[in-house]
Amino acid sequence: MxxxxxxxxxxxxxxxxxxxxxxxxxxxxxxxxxxxxxxxxxxxxxxxxxxxxxxxxxxxxxxxxxxxxxxxxxxxxxxxxxxxxxxxxxxxxxxxxxxxxxxxxxxxxxxxxxxxxxxCTKEYQTTCLLGCETDTYDSEGARVRLAPWQHVTEDAVRAALAQFTGEISQTPPIFSALKMDGKPLYEYAREGKPLPRPIEARKVTVHSLELVEWKGKDHDFRWPEKSFSAEEKKAMETALKGVDESVEIKDDVEAPALDQVPTAFVLKMTVSGGTYVRSIVHDLAHAVGSAGHVVTLSRTRQGxxxxxxxxxxxxxxxxxxxxxxxxxxxxxxxxxxxxxxxxxxxxxxxxxxxxxxxxxxxxxxxx
Known part of the structure; x- marks a missing residue:
């Protein structure tokens, strides 16, 4: 408006x-x-x-x-x-x-x-593509990590939705413009500087979250061609290790998997202001033992x-x-x-x- x-x-x-x-x-x-x-x-x-x-x-x-x-x-x-x-x-x-x-x-x-x-309350419809995590959590970014996706079923995704419904605690992406000590988070990740403290989680409300279409392999989406170099992965890892020494960024899928068609599905959600749709998709993919990012996003309502x-x-x-x-x-x-x-x-x-x-x-x- x-x-x-x-x-x-x-x-x-x-x-x-x-x-x-x-x-x-x-x-x-x-x-x-x-x-x-x-x-x-x-x-x-x-x-x-x-x-x-x-x-x-x-x-x-x-x-x-x-x-x-x-x-x-x-x-x-x-x-x-x-x-x-x-x-x-x-x-x-x-x-x-x-x-x-x-x-x-x-x-x-x-x-x-x-x-x-x-x-105000907002409504979105978004398409998630499994198997690949990007720095921006969407298809505009570069591949950071690949993970298995063939095991993920429609029933598994539906079952996981309850974890992300209601009042939830959501951590914004490290590649965001949010600032920590006056410095945007994405600069820490790009420069390989340790975060001085964990990214502050925020309380948001997901009023409704539903799987409205299981595309499976019936789509034309593909993972981004651009990928993080070994140096860029190391820099991001260093930034995150500032608050979690166990962090390790590496592919869980061999390179030949890039030629396969990954699974996609469509979510519809109604959320409170301040909610990161990209983070919901990212976290949901983790919850089903994979990785994922947003390939389409439409805001269908604002107030x-x-x-x-x-x-x-x-x-x-x-x-x-x-x-x-x-x-x-x-x-x-x-x-x-x-x-x-x-x-x-x-x-x-x-x-x-x-x-x-x-x-x-x-x-x-x-x-």
Whole structure:
């Protein structure tokens, strides 16, 4: 979801759609939350950047004065026009997704309202590939360790799910941006410097966890081609030995196993904020006597914003293709608009936006 808060607006009460007049220039801009379906590949911040360009040119979120300022910059071909456009309104994210992941992305200004969506319940669907552990716990990383997987059955995985349901203690990956004594954990692992103490475990809640598809060998996923060198394994081992002398990083499978098709399965889960889906997959693979990593990850819900809205208070999300098309036409004077002057992306936002400050535009949901 996106939270968009023009700087000049004061806080005011929410109005229901039935009591609210159609949006006019005098009733705009507004502040609100809406959802975007992030594609796999781009970073969350690159998505934010693209949206900033659109938002800064929309009467839905920017004052008429600001819009005229941007037009004048365009006319004068000011080279800093793009920077000025981004400064017209602040946009930050409320729930980063890894580049690999797709699904509902939360973005907005850092307010109490946005923080609700950092800590809200989230739903994910992820594919686990057995037999290989990576440094990042997903397919974007490099192979660190291989382990047997042929013995793992569907029943064994189902039986192990109970260990990861409810309130659990979860240790974040060493290859994460979390800091220890001011230094990111991944730097200890890369530099071969011992961790000064164990990585602090965190309490998270897994409300539900289910196996929704057993792919077995019927898939096209393969382990990453890139693998850790002997030196990189030694550095990571040294970092971990700082808190556990028994740590040893080595393959449990001979090299010819690389030519075989590893087992894959799909999990669906509902979790509290702060939960590492990658860690659940990593730890589950260990629980069944193997190794594993994430090859697909989709966030299907963040709070009341969902790809497939189901409840009365749910909001849908804007397809990325809609935003992408609008971005490609950003400086065009021939953009298609409806009878009220809205472009397609603006109309979709209005239909799926929760207004936080300002009158609700015609066509938006009541809260």
């Amino acid at each position: 996106f939270q968009l808060l023009p700087r000049h607006l004061s806080r005011c009460s929410r109005l229901s759609t039935s009591k609210m007049p159609k949006a006019t220039l005098s009733s705009l801009p507004v502040s609100g939350l809406f959802g975007i379906v992030k594609p796999s590949g781009p970073t969350s911040m690159s998505v934010v950047h693209d949206l900033q360009q659109l938002i800064a040119r929309s009467k839905l979120f920017v004052t008429e004065e600001k819009l005229e300022e941007i037009k004048s910059r365009k006319a004068s071909k000011n080279k800093r026009r793009g920077k000025g456009a981004r400064e017209a309104i602040k946009v930050g994210q409320g729930g980063t997704l890894d580049p690999l992941a797709d699904g509902v992305l939360g973005v907005g200004k850092g307010t109490k309202k946005l923080s609700d969506f950092l800590n 009341r914003f969902a790809i497939n809205p189901a409840g009365e208070g749910d909001y849908g999300c804007i397809p990325w293709e809609t935003i992408e098309k609008a971005t490609s036409e950003i400086d065009s004077d021939t953009k298609e608009r409806d009878e009220e002057g809205w472009t397609k992306w603006e109309r979709e936002v209005i239909a799926n936006m929760e207004v936080i400050e300002g009158p609700k535009p015609s066509g938006s949901k009541a809260t």
